[in-house]
Amino acid sequence: MTDTATTRTLAHPGPAEIRLEAVLHALSDPIRLSIVRDLAATPDELACSYFDLPVTKSTTTHHFRVLREAGVVRQTYRGTAKMNGLRGAELEGLFPGLLDSVLAAAAAEEARRAGRKVPAK
Amino acid sequence: MTDTATTRTLAHPGPAEIRLEAVLHALSDPIRLSIVRDLAATPDELACSYFDLPVTKSTTTHHFRVLREAGVVRQTYRGTAKMNGLRGAELEGLFPGLLDSVLAAAAAEEARRAGRKVPAK
DNA sequence: GATGTACTACGGTGGCTCTCGTACGAACAG
DNA sequence: CTGTTCGTACGAGAGCCACCGTAGTACATC
Numbered sequence: 001m002t003d004t005a006t007t008r009t010l011a012h013p014g015p016a017e018i019r020l021e022a023v024l025h026a027l028s029d030p031i032r033l034s035i036v037r038d039l040a041a042t043p044d045e046l047a048c049s050y051f052d053l054p055v056t057k058s059t060t061t062h063h064f065r066v067l068r069e070a071g072v073v074r075q076t077y078r079g080t081a082k083m084n085g086l087r088g089a090e091l092e093g094l095f096p097g098l099l100d101s102v103l104a105a106a107a108a109e110e111a112r113r114a115g116r117k118v119p120a121k
Numbered sequence: 122m123t124d125t126a127t128t129r130t131l132a133h134p135g136p137a138e139i140r141l142e143a144v145l146h147a148l149s150d151p152i153r154l155s156i157v158r159d160l161a162a163t164p165d166e167l168a169c170s171y172f173d174l175p176v177t178k179s180t181t182t183h184h185f186r187v188l189r190e191a192g193v194v195r196q197t198y199r200g201t202a203k204m205n206g207l208r209g210a211e212l213e214g215l216f217p218g219l220l221d222s223v224l225a226a227a228a229a230e231e232a233r234r235a236g237r238k239v240p241a242k
Numbered sequence: 243g244a245t246g247t248a249c250t251a252c253g254g255t256g257g258c259t260c261t262c263g264t265a266c267g268a269a270c271a272g
Numbered sequence: 273c274t275g276t277t278c279g280t281a282c283g284a285g286a287g288c289c290a291c292c293g294t295a296g297t298a299c300a301t302c
Contacts, residue, residue, distance in 0.1 A: 008298090016233075016237065019230070020154075020223075020226050020227055020230045021149050021150070021151055021154065022149075024145050024146075024148050024149035024223070025145075025146070025149035027145050028142050028143075028145035028146035028149055029142070029289095029290085030142055031290090033141075033142065047248085048248075048249070049247090049248065049249085055290080055291070055292085056291075056292060056293080057248085057249070057250090058249095058250085058251090058291075058292065058293075058294095059290065059291050059292070060249090061249065061250060061251090062289090062290070062291080063290085064249095065250095066289095077249095077298090077299090079248090079298095079299060079300070080247060080248045080249075080298070080299045080300065081247095081248065081249085081299095082248075082249065094226070094229065094230075094233075095222065095225070095226035095229060095230075096222070096225065096226075096229075097218060097221075097222040097225070098222040098223065098225075098226045100218075100222075101216065101217070101218040101219040101221075101222045102141075102145070102219065104216070104217065104218070104219075105141050105215070105216035105217075105219045106141055108215065108216060108217075109140070109141045109215075109216075112137075112215075116137065150259095150260085152260095168278085169278075169279070170277085170278065170279085176260085176261070176262085177261075177262060177263080178278085178279070178280090179261080179262065179263075179264095179279095179280085179281090180260065180261055180262070181279090182279065182280060182281090183259085183260075183261085184260090186280095187259090198268090198269095198279095200268095200269060200270075200278090201268065201269045201270070201277060201278045201279075202269095202277095202278065202279085203278075203279065
């Protein structure tokens with residue numbers, strides 16, 4: 001009985017509140033970047049539990065919060081699950097091409113890394 | 122008796138060492154972002170002392186070091202001055218469009234901020 | 243109601259970062 | 273050589289950040 005109108009809705013920054021530095025900072029963490037890449041790879045919203053991250057749930061929650069507060073993702077409750085969707089259109093409107101080039105850069109770096117990997121044995 | 126061949130050259134990461142997350146992190150600080158914007162605004166190299174930053178010299182040195190170690194700028198000594206140049210071409214090769222969209226985003230945000238400012242008075 | 247799942251909140255820890263002041267080294271002008 | 277300018281190194285403090293574990297809330301199902 002915490003509240004009648006239990007705040008099932010989460011606070012998101014409006015487009016005017018989204019700050020570039022916060023977005024860049026959010027994307028500068030490998031775990032968060034991988035989350036964003038996964039979200040960008042599908043048109044669907046993904047539950048937090050979908051992601052297989054090398055950290056505990058607590059830390060996962062933390063990372064999603066950072067992404068949400070930076071304005072990178074939109075989170076909505078759906079039953080017990082919390083669905084995550086990229087705010088691609090809004091970011092595109094604010095910072096045209098930014099998200100795309102970051103995603104492309106991440107893909108490029110991954111390819112580069114894979115290529116340089118010990119072809120070994 | 123520090124050394125005969127005093128290391129007048131600074132260590133820079135090669136293109137293969139440049140990591141996306143490090144670049145994003147370097148750009149996610151307002152002071153460093155403003156440095157990068159200034160560097161991008163001119164074809165010339167700029168001395169550290171050119172910049173009028175709201176921090177002390179020690180801190181300025183720190184920020185330039187972060188930018189250099191991330192691979193964003195190239196620093197060379199020129200007499201007593203230390204010249205800074207953006208590694209634009211190399212970054213473009215590694216992460217096409219990234220730097221440009223970040224710079225455009227910074228400009229867009231600045232314009233947005235200026236526009237929303239209290240016309241006041 | 244009881245159980246299970248999905249996620250959050252809180253408290254805490256170690257590490258990194260931004261910041262500074264002071265002291266020092268390197269180049270240059272007298 | 274003396275002094276000045278430009279930048280570095282070192283030490284140090286305050287704050288943030290990523291991480292964890294535990295306890296708790298909200299929803300679904302039985």
